[in-house]
Every structure is written in C-alpha cells, then in structure tokens.
Amino acid sequence: MKNEMSPRHVPKYTFETPDMPKTVNVKKVELPDKQIVSAKTIKPSGTLLNHQSLDYYYQISKVEEVVRKHKELKAKL
Structure with a gap:
C-alpha cells in the first residue's frame, strides 16, 4: 500500500483475527x-x-x- 498510495494510507497496526463475529445466518458483522x-x-x-x-x-x-506503557518503561531504563 505504501508504494502504491501515500504513507498515510498505511495502517499503524495490522492484526490477523482468529474469528470474525457472525450472525446466526452466518453473515459477517x-x-x-x-x-x-x-x-x-x-x-x-x-x-x-x-x-x-x-x-x-x-x-x-x-x-x-x-505500547505507551512499554515506551515509558523503556525510557526509565
């Protein structure tokens, strides 16, 4: 995405989810x-x-x- 678009279109974090919420009709929510x-x-x-x-x-x-707490701890070390 960064190469095809501008850097602002790149998400800060990406996560793979183990399961998506679904309705009783098995549609994604x-x-x-x-x-x-x-x-x-x-x-x-x-x-x-x-x-x-x-x-x-x-x-x-x-x-x-x-992440913020981790950075604060790292700065104190």
Whole structure:
C-alpha cells in the first residue's frame, strides 16, 4: 500500500483475527468490532452466533495503551 498510495494510507497496526463475529445466518458483522476497536463498549445483540469472538477485539483496543506503557518503561531504563 505504501508504494502504491501515500504513507498515510498505511495502517499503524495490522492484526490477523482468529474469528470474525457472525450472525446466526452466518453473515459477517463488522460494526461491533469497529466500535470496540474505537474504544466503545458494546452490548452484543442476540443475533450474534459467536459472542466470544468479540473478546479479541477488546484486546486490540488496548494496544496503544500497552505500547505507551512499554515506551515509558523503556525510557526509565
């Protein structure tokens, strides 16, 4: 992407997810994971087939906090 577009189009982090949230009709759901990564807490709807897949996105939402703490610790050393 960086070579074909400008560097601002390159995401800071990329993650491979173990499972995508899906509905009971096995359709992919993107809105809950987008909201979670944007630091919002959501209440999963009853139409989600695999609620446990959202746990991974809550971990991703804390990446910036973990990286910041790591840099602070590294600076103190």
